[in-house]
Each structure stands twice: as structure tokens, then as C-alpha cells.
Amino acid sequence: MSALTDLGFNRPTYDEILEAQENRAKELFGEQIDTSELTILGKYIRLNVADLDELYQTLEGVYYSRFPSTASGVSLDRLCVFAGIERNAPTAAEYQITLKGTPGETIEFGFEVSNATQSLIFSTIDDYVIPENGLATVIVRCDTAGPEGNIYVKTIDTIVNAVEYVDSIIIDLAKGDGLISSGLATETDTELRKRFIQAIAGSGLTTLENIRSAVLRVDGVSDCIIIENDSEEVKDGLPPHSFKCYVLGATANDDEVAKAIFDKKPIGIHTCGDITTIIADDYGNEHEVSFSHTSQKNVYIAIELETNNFLEDSAEATIKANLISYINSLSAGESLYLSKLYSLINITGVKNIKSLGLGTNFENTGVRDITCEPYEVARTNEDSIKIILDT
Numbered sequence: 001m002s003a004l005t006d007l008g009f010n011r012p013t014y015d016e017i018l019e020a021q022e023n024r025a026k027e028l029f030g031e032q033i034d035t036s037e038l039t040i041l042g043k044y045i046r047l048n049v050a051d052l053d054e055l056y057q058t059l060e061g062v063y064y065s066r067f068p069s070t071a072s073g074v075s076l077d078r079l080c081v082f083a084g085i086e087r088n089a090p091t092a093a094e095y096q097i098t099l100k101g102t103p104g105e106t107i108e109f110g111f112e113v114s115n116a117t118q119s120l121i122f123s124t125i126d127d128y129v130i131p132e133n134g135l136a137t138v139i140v141r142c143d144t145a146g147p148e149g150n151i152y153v154k155t156i157d158t159i160v161n162a163v164e165y166v167d168s169i170i171i172d173l174a175k176g177d178g179l180i181s182s183g184l185a186t187e188t189d190t191e192l193r194k195r196f197i198q199a200i201a202g203s204g205l206t207t208l209e210n211i212r213s214a215v216l217r218v219d220g221v222s223d224c225i226i227i228e229n230d231s232e233e234v235k236d237g238l239p240p241h242s243f244k245c246y247v248l249g250a251t252a253n254d255d256e257v258a259k260a261i262f263d264k265k266p267i268g269i270h271t272c273g274d275i276t277t278i279i280a281d282d283y284g285n286e287h288e289v290s291f292s293h294t295s296q297k298n299v300y301i302a303i304e305l306e307t308n309n310f311l312e313d314s315a316e317a318t319i320k321a322n323l324i325s326y327i328n329s330l331s332a333g334e335s336l337y338l339s340k341l342y343s344l345i346n347i348t349g350v351k352n353i354k355s356l357g358l359g360t361n362f363e364n365t366g367v368r369d370i371t372c373e374p375y376e377v378a379r380t381n382e383d384s385i386k387i388i389l390d391t
Contacts, residue, residue, distance in 0.1 A: 084217040094181045096138070096139055111124045224248070299327055303319070305389055
């Protein structure tokens with residue numbers, strides 16, 4: 001029985017294999033031979049069929065592992081070499097916080113703070129001199145890579161390695177303290193397949209799509225949106241004959257992003273953005289290449305549910321996981337619509353969704369949809385989802 005046909009791999013079912021084996025037995029031993037499951041021959045046939053069924057399943061997996069659209073795990077990783085990309089590793093969350101201390105003293109790289117239970121440690125990413133007002137704005141990075149580090153910034157309230165010239169942690173949301181970049185899990189197969197297709201799009205052409213493909217090949221980049229102005233006048237804040245790349249991820253690889261843009265951009269076309277890098281061409285001439293990082297739009301969700309006796313203890317965690325998985329997979333510029341969330345919340349035990357609201361903070365969750373500009377990406381975390389259960 002051949003599974004490989006002109007239309008692809010067509011794996012036979014267990015019943016089809018069993019029927020073929022029984023027919024084969026009757027050809028060899030005669031039509032009157034008993035092949036039922038109660039006979040010795042029937043049992044032997046079924047043992048053989050079970051092994052064949054498992055082998056066909058393995059062969060099917062091998063067959064589909066050759067294609068990016070159906071491969072998974074390590075097989076998909078090995079195909080990524082043909083698109084010039086790799087699976088993105090988990091990244092650590094970064095926060096801006098304020099430390100109060102003695103003016104003139106230096107807060108050294110690696111100074112540690114944490115949440116109250118010290119389950120998550122955050123370290124400064126540079127040396128910071130405390131200014132005259134005694135309030136130093138610093139950037140801290142979670143020591144644990146992945147979404148575990150995405151917590152509410154005000155829960156970062158404990159100094160781990162205390163020094164005499166740092167008194168306390170102050171979180172001032174009005175002055176910009178908060179999450180700078182989310183911690184992301186290892187790129188999933190679905191996300192990697194999507195980026196694979198984007199990375200090979202426009203190959204060989206000097207187009208915006210080709211520039212985007214080159215940027216997507218940079219390690220750590222998960223998305224890239226390009227805005228262009230091909231007119232003779234200023235348009236959308238861009239000068240004539242220019243374009244601007246909004247890049248999601250790869251903060252540590254900004255130079256590689258700039259190099260990818262430079263290698264693919266048309267001659268004489270200007271690049272715009274708030275990050276500028278000097279790139280030297282093959283003749284040593286220097287060129288300015290600019291782009292911007294996609295800004296994160298934090299989404300807060302307030303939910304009130306009416307439940308019944310079928311609700312499991314893990315229901316709240318399941319709902320949060322569903323919402324986080326969906327929202328954090330949205331691309332740059334992709335808006336979040338309230339209607340998309342109901343199916344993620346309506347799990348076993350939920351009798352009625354009494355209220356559901358979105359917002360950019362808990363004080364205002366009456367927004368129906370979160371609209372994102374091309375330079376924005378919607379993201380959320382466990383501490384940004386509040387669920388009230390009414391049993």
C-alpha cells in the first residue's frame with residue numbers, strides 16, 4: 001500500500017491497513033480463513049497492523065518536515081537556513097525605575113532590585129551617576145528571560161544588594177517609569193513560520209518588501225513595518241523621497257538592523273527614525289542610517305464573569321494565558337478588537353461574561369477597541385488582567 005501519490009502523502013488509516021492485511025491473508029490461505037480478532041492469525045495480523053500504522057505516521061511526519069508550512073520543532077529550525085533566519089530566543093523584560101540616593105555617587109552596573117518575594121531579580125544595565133536632586137533614572141533588566149519578567153512596575157520595590165548611597169526605589173509613572181520592553185518567550189512554530197514567509201518575500205528586488213525581509217533576518221527581530229514618502233512634499237512627518245522602518249525587537253542588534261537597511265535601500269533615498277547609526281560602504285564612505293523601534297502599547301483588561309459549578313480551579317490562569325497568548329502574537333500596527341476576546345474567555349464553567357473592557361490603564365477600561373498605529377504593538381501580561389468571578 002503506497003502512501004506517496006501524485007497529490008502528496010496520503011496516510012492510510014488503521015482500518016484501511018487492517019482491511020488490506022486481511023485481504024492479503026485470504027489470498028494466501030483461502031477465502032474461508034478466519035481473520036477475526038479472536039483467532040491467533042487475527043491477533044497476529046492486528047499486531048502487524050499496529051506497527052504499520054505507527055510507521056506510516058512516522059513517515060508522514062518525515063514527509064511534512066521538509067516544508068516550512070508544516071514542519072515543526074527542530075525540523076523547522078533546520079529549514080530556516082534557507083531564509084537566512086533563526087528562531088528567536090527568549091528575551092528579558094526591561095523597566096525604567098527611579099532610585100533615590102546620595103548625589104554624585106555612582107550606581108554601578110549590575111545593581112539588583114526585585115519584587116517583594118525576590119522571585120524575580122532585575123539588574124541595572126549600565127553605570128548611573130545620581131544627579132543633584134538625588135533621583136537617578138535607571139534601566140533594569142530581568143535576570144530571567146521570558147514573559148515571567150512581565151510584572152506591574154510598582155511591584156519592583158525591594159533593593160537586593162543594599163549600598164549606603166542608595167536609599168529607596170521610587171516608581172513615578174508620570175515621569176515615564178514602567179515597562180520599556182516585554183520579556184518574550186522562545187518564538188513559537190507559528191510565529192517562526194510567519195516570519196519565514198515574510199523573510200523570503202521580495203527576494204532579489206530593491207523594494208520596501210525586500211528591505212523588510214532583510215531586517216526580519218536580523219536575530220531578535222520579530223516584525224518590521226515600513227512607512228514611505230515617495231512624493232515631492234513632506235508627508236506623514238517624512239521628508240520627500242524617504243522611508244522609515246519601525247522595528248519590533250532586536251534592541252541589542254541595532255547596528256545589524258541598520259546594516260540590513262543600508263544593504264537593501266535604493267540609492268539616494270533617505271532613511272528616517274530616532275536611532276541613527278553610521279554605516280561604512282565598501283569604499284570606506286560613511287552613511288547615516290536611521291530607523292525607530294516599535295513602541296509598546298500596554299493593554300489592560302477588566303473582566304467580570306458569572307460562573308457555575310463546572311468552573312475549574314485553574315480557570316482564571318487559563319483565561320489569562322489565552323488572552324496573553326493571543327494579544328502578544330499581534331503584529332506591529334495590528335489593532336486589538338474586543339470582539340476577538342470573548343471566545344478566549346468563554347471556557348468551561350463560565351456561564352456569562354457580565355462585563356469586558358479594554359484600556360491603557362486600570363482606571364479606564366471602558367474602551368471597546370485598542371487601535372495601534374504602524375509604530376505601535378499591543379502587549380499585555382498577567383498583572384494587566386483583572387478577573388472578577390461571580391459564582
